[in-house]
Structure formats: C-alpha cells, structure tokens
Amino acid sequence: MLALRLTRAARLAVQLRRLLVASASAGTGFLLLCALGHALTHPDAPGASSLRLAWCAAPLAATVYLAVAVARADPGTRPRPGLSAIGLGPGRLMAVSATTTALSAALGSVAALLGFLYLRGDLTGAPVDGAVSGVLALGQRLPAPAVVTLLALVPAAASAAVALTLRPRAPRPAPSAGSRRYGRFGAYGWGAARETFGAYGRYGARLASASASAPASASASASASASASASASASASASAQPAGGRPAGAAQADPSGALLTQASDTRPPATTNGDGAARDDTGPAPATPRAHTTLLPWGIAVLTAGLAVETYAGDTATRDAAPSAGVLLGWALATLGLALAGPGLTHLCGRLLQAVRPGALRLLAGRVLMEESHRIGRPLGVVCAVASAAYAAAALHDADATDFGPLSLIGAVVVAGCTVATLLTAAVEAKHARSDTTDALLRLGAPPTTLRAAAALRAGALLAVFGPLTLVVAQLASLPLAR
8 A cells, every 4th residue: 555655646757757667568568478379379389489488588678677777766765764663664665666666567567468458359359460460369268377477477577676676785884993903013003093204213202201101299209399390291291192091102100100111002192183172083984986897897708708699699590580599698698798897888988088187077077977887887788788789680671671570679669768768767866866966066156057068078978988889789799690
C-alpha cells in the first residue's frame, strides 16, 4: 500500500520515467511472447527459436538498466533523517523502490500480453495478417505456465536489480587520524607532529623544557626575588605549552630536586591557529576524490575481446544466416567493455579540459566532469556501444539489402530508447546532486551564462572523445559482418 501511495503521489517527471519503464517492459515482453509463438509455430526448428530467445536478452538488459536508473533518481524513496523512527529505514525504502519497479514492469507485461492476444485475434476474433503472423502461433493454444514465466521475467529481474543496487550498505570505517606511527629517528610517537630538519638537536630546544617543569616547591628556601623570577619563567613556559598536556620532551623532577629528562613524548603538542587557540587535528581527514580510471584498462581489454569474438563469429557465419549467438556474445562483451571504460574516459575528459593553463570556465567544466564521471560515465559507454551497433547494422543493411523485419525494429527501438533514457536520467540525477554547488556559485556572483557555457563545454568535450570512439568501434564491428 505504501508503494501504491508513493506511486500515486509522485511528481509528473517521476511518473513519466515510470511510464518509460512500463513501455520498455511491454516491448520486451512482446518480444518474449513472439519467441514463444515462433517455437510453437516451428517445432522442427528449435535452434532458430532459441536464437530468437537469446536475442531477447539485449532488450531485457536495457529495460533492467533503465529501471535501476529510474529507481535511483526517484526522490520519494531516498533515505531522510527521521524516517527510521517511523519504520522507514534504508531497508524499507529499498523494498518500496523494488516494489514500485515491479509494479511498473508488471503493468508493461500486462500491456504486452493484451497486445499479443489482440494480434492473435483472441480478443476480437480476427487475427492480424502481416509479417508477424508467423510468430503469433495462430490456431494454437498458448501454454499458460510458459506465458506467465516469460511475462514475470522482466518484473522479477528489474526488482531484483533495484534491490541489489539500493541495498543498505554499512559505512566503511574511516582511517584513524590518531594512529601511532614512527616519528623521527629514535622516537616512537604520534606521526601528526612534524618537525623541521635539525629541530631536535637545535641548541636550547631541550633546555627550556627541562627548566620549565621544575616544581615551584623546590625554591621555597630561596629569596623573594628568586621566587618571583621562577614563577615568571614558569608562567611563561605554561603559556607556551599546549593546553591540557605538558610540553613535548619536558623533564620531570624527583623529590630530591634532580631532573629526569625524557627524550620524546608519546603525544605531539597541539597546534595552534593565528589567535593562539588550540586547534584539534584529531578529526577525520576530508575524503579525497577517488579517481575513476582504474577500470579503464580492463574496459579496453574486454572491448578488444568482444570485437575479436564478433570477428570470429562473423567469419564463421554463412552469408544468408541470421546473426549467430557468437555475434550477440561479442556485442555484449563490447558493451561491457565500453561501460567499464566510460567513467575513466569521462574522468580523462575532465583532466584534458583543465590542461595547459585553464581559465575559470575550463576549470569549472573539468572539475564537474571529474566529479560526475561515476554517474554519467557508464551510461555514456552504453550509449556509445548501442550507437556503434546501430551503425554496423545500417552498414550491413546497405551492403546486403537485408530486411530486419518489424520485430528487429521493435528490439532496436527498445534498446536505443532505454539507453538514451538512462543517460538522460543520469544527467538529471547529476544535476540535482550538484544543485548546492550551483546555488553557491550563483550566490557568489557567477553569471548564469558562465554555468551554461560550462555545460556546453562539457558536452562538447564528451562528444569530441566518445564520437570518434563510436565510429572506430562501429567500423571494426561492421567489417566481419559485411564480408
């Protein structure tokens, strides 16, 4: 009930994104039912039916990817402070997101079933004649378990992926800033205290600390002038030492008045700021931005392996045969490689924008790209892979005059639409994530034209890097298929 209420009370943009998920689920469910109809119509060709079912994995993966992106961008299911007190913790919100995604995908599956039954003539009594009549299993009864299994595949996969992505994660323990480290030579102390070269052996460095810690009771029999001078020196040393501790390397006195010196202290003196107040350096250090270029070599390797598999499958396939499962495997590996390399390439785009004495505009655009590389890098890589596959398919169509048919067009529209919608959703999510930074820049006096120019510069840099990469991958993928 909570998922239904959140779905009904969502904003228009959220409803449109969920409608996109339902539409993609409807297209994928229709393709799965068509694969079932082909298997019922052609029982003597199980290999062709299995190949059709295997090619349905592409729109299924695209639909699940879109569902995960929509669930992450949903503002109604984000953890907020105070919701755990009423039973809406991160785990419950994750379950609500998974349920909402399952409802949207189930609505699309029901629409796919109704459309399939309409084309078969089960609802109107008159089947539709055309190119898809051979995959509708006209005059045959549809097995109910197979239909339910195929239609439940998209909602189950989408909800499981959303639950896996949005599952509550335990925060990683921050590294302790007060861990004991080896300091200078011969001293085992706190590594936070840093000394300049020669500070330990500088003349008078230990003498002042040793004379400062002498107790005032040792000079009780001295004259009044000696007591005054001793108290003055003690007060001066007390003002120099840090609050709440004794000075580093200070000497201790035994009851007889002898000084017991200590080479080093186990805790460094607290640093002070300009006004003399003690500054706490034991707090957690600010997290440094993590570079997203570590997966770039792996992405290039997987992309190369995918192109090799696709080349081998294209050389061994016959001229008039449909694309084999090897071509599908090669395309899947190439897509995975580009998705892995996407964040690294986006991060490198940001670094290139800041190279060679950047101005304020280039510096702002590059920093934003580096910060958002983990959000928009993978969708950009997937869009690059889909665009290269579309280019290769168009080149194959022009070379052989191959007619792909309506089902192939439906699959291409579902895959392309899901990838583009995922990229736009990730861009909107990144824009909302940096809204505080944008507001701060506007309050500081940055003109809105500068922000728009920075956005245009980011788009141009990404297009300049991913555009040639798409053409190169498309050319390499289309060469074995065109022969």
